[in-house]
Amino acid sequence: xxxxxxxxxPVPAGAAGIAALVEPLSRALAGRxxxxxxxxxxxxxxxxxxxxxxxxxxxxxxxxEDDQTAVVMATSGSTGNxxxxxxxxxxxxxxxxxxxxxCAWVAAIPLTSVGGLNVLVRxxxxxxxxxxxxxxxxxxxxxxxxxxxxxxxxxxxxSLIRTSIVPAQLARLLDDDQGRDALRGxxxxxxxxAALDPALAQRAQELDIAITTTYGMTETSGGCVYNNxxxxxxxxxxxxxxxxVINGPMVALGYRCDPDRTAAHFGPDGFVTSDLGRMESGRxxxxxxxxxxxxxxxxxxxxxxxxxxxxxxxxxxxxxxLPRADSRAGAHLFAFVVTDDGLPADLDQVNQLLVHAxxxxxxxxxxxxLSSLPMLPNGKVDRQQLxxxxxEDR
Numbered sequence: 001x002x003x004x005x006x007x008x009x010p011v012p013a014g015a016a017g018i019a020a021l022v023e024p025l026s027r028a029l030a031g032r033x034x035x036x037x038x039x040x041x042x043x044x045x046x047x048x049x050x051x052x053x054x055x056x057x058x059x060x061x062x063x064x065e066d067d068q069t070a071v072v073m074a075t076s077g078s079t080g081n082x083x084x085x086x087x088x089x090x091x092x093x094x095x096x097x098x099x100x101x102x103c104a105w106v107a108a109i110p111l112t113s114v115g116g117l118n119v120l121v122r123x124x125x126x127x128x129x130x131x132x133x134x135x136x137x138x139x140x141x142x143x144x145x146x147x148x149x150x151x152x153x154x155x156x157x158x159s160l161i162r163t164s165i166v167p168a169q170l171a172r173l174l175d176d177d178q179g180r181d182a183l184r185g186x187x188x189x190x191x192x193x194a195a196l197d198p199a200l201a202q203r204a205q206e207l208d209i210a211i212t213t214t215y216g217m218t219e220t221s222g223g224c225v226y227n228n229x230x231x232x233x234x235x236x237x238x239x240x241x242x243x244x245v246i247n248g249p250m251v252a253l254g255y256r257c258d259p260d261r262t263a264a265h266f267g268p269d270g271f272v273t274s275d276l277g278r279m280e281s282g283r284x285x286x287x288x289x290x291x292x293x294x295x296x297x298x299x300x301x302x303x304x305x306x307x308x309x310x311x312x313x314x315x316x317x318x319x320x321x322l323p324r325a326d327s328r329a330g331a332h333l334f335a336f337v338v339t340d341d342g343l344p345a346d347l348d349q350v351n352q353l354l355v356h357a358x359x360x361x362x363x364x365x366x367x368x369x370l371s372s373l374p375m376l377p378n379g380k381v382d383r384q385q386l387x388x389x390x391x392e393d394r
Contacts, residue, residue: 002064005034006072008055011112012041013139015132021111021120028070029089029121035064037072037084038112045138046377054112057084059257072256073114075218076193076380084256085114085218092121092221094249097231103160103187104129106150108169110137113378114218115193119164129157138377142169148182155185162188166379167196170211171318174203183209190214192223193379195286195304197311215284219271221250228283236284237269243290244277245270294323294331299361306333306364309357310350315339320373320381321364324390332365334390336373344369366390 009024011017027033037058040046057074070089074082095118105123107130109116116137123130131154134146147169154161163186165173170191173179183189183204191201192214204211214223224234224246235247247270254262265272276287292303307321317338323331337345345367354362374385 002067002069004064004067004069006058006060006064006069007034007036008058008060009036009038010041011038011137013043013046013137014134015136017111017137018107018120018130018132021117022124025071025117025120026124029092029124031070031089035069035072038117040110040112040137040377043138044140050377053082057082057256059084062257065256066253068253071117073117073218074112076113076376076378083258083261086253086256087114087218087221088253091250091252092118093125094233095221095224095231096125097226098122098126098162098188100126101160102128102158103162104131104154104158106147106154106161106163106186107132107136108142108147108150108163108165109193109379110377112137113193114222115164115166115190115214115378118222129154131157142172144173144176144179144182147173148178151182151185160187161185162190164190164192164214166193167191167200168194168318168375168379170196170204171200174200174207174209180207180209183207183211188212190223190226192216194381197308199312215286216246217273219252219265219273220246220248221252224248224250225284228285230284235270236279238278239272241290242276242278242287244273244275244284244286246273247271294333296331296333296361299359301331301333301358301361303333305358306335306354306362309354309362310335310337310364310367313345313350313353315341315343316345318373320383320386322383322386322390324387333362334386335364335367336386336389337367337369338372339369342369342371 024036028036042048054074058072068088069086071087072084105119107119131150133150135142189211191211215225216223230236233248237245251271288304311319319337322334326332347367351363374382376382
């Protein structure tokens with residue numbers, strides 16, 4: 001039985017969140033204090049329901065499984081209830097993709113996500129200055145001006161500026177002159193947390209903005225594959241079923257209070273992800289998720305391939321696609337889009353494109369036009385909220 005304690009660490013929004021985390025995190029990583037479970041504080045953009053789901057995942061009222069755990073982080077919960085992941089100090093310090101040149105970090109994603117926590121861990125390990133955007137952790141909506149101000153403040157402390165953002169933030173910054181200038185002012189722009197559309201990456205490249213795409217998850221202590229290449233000490237293999245398996249010192253200890261799920265995903269070969277992929281000349285190519293393939297009238301259809309086709313339409317800014325089980329067809333597909341002009345997308349036009357590109361089974365049942373896609377505090381699409389929009393169509 002573990003002798004170390006696990007405490008709930010409330011992380012308020014804004015700069016106060018950085019101050020609340022620094023000392024307890026430092027002690028936990030050094031083995032001089034209790035393990036911590038960073039939990040956001042209810043606020044204007046952080047709902048009580050969301051906080052309850054985080055608390056249910058980290059289970060601070062239950063004894064720790066071991067004394068190696070330093071931090072318990074909740075997964076994103078974008079497709080279901082979040083899970084608690086046990087991370088050791090060795091896990092969190094294993095990924096060192098940057099040298100120790102003096103730099104400043106701009107924190108733009110919640111510190112209660114593993115990507116946001118990594119920014120703080122790296123700043124602490126190198127003594128780098130950390131500057132938070134004014135919207136950090138749900139203090140308000142993310143704005144171009146707020147990000148630009150944070151980059152400018154960071155520049156007062158170091159000539160090298162690094163940041164970590166999600167694709168939705170990148171898209172907003174690229175659409176604004178001030179945002180583009182702020183991105184160019186960063187030495188390193190890590191983009192992760194969700195798949196990055198190739199068109200968005202190409203836009204950044206054409207604008208001379210050096211982004212680094214990252215792939216990883218809470219169970220791998222964050223991004224461990226940069227620009228499709230595993231970082232040093234990271235090993236990628238592909239399972240017999242096509243699943244991506246990640247091994248290395250950054251792989252977490254397991255899930256919180258869930259030994260069966262831990263045994264199913266963590267083993268001697270590493271962490272078995274829910275993603276399908278293949279290695280091509282040492283580079284990882286993600287093909288989709290194992291739960292991304294649905295059967296429509298007896299034919300396998302990739303939900304993400306449908307989403308990508310819809311998002312490629314000229315008038316559509318972004319898109320999400322959800323399947324819903326059907327006893328006869330196997331599944332129906334529902335699309336949610338944001339359009340350039342705010343006008344409803346035409347279902348017939350969407351399906352005409354899908355049939356041409358992917359075949360008849362890829363047709364969607366409904367396209368719902370929204371002013372914006374609902375997002376979780378960590379910048380991922382809130383698929384549960386989207387599911388509620390189609391729940392009545394039965």
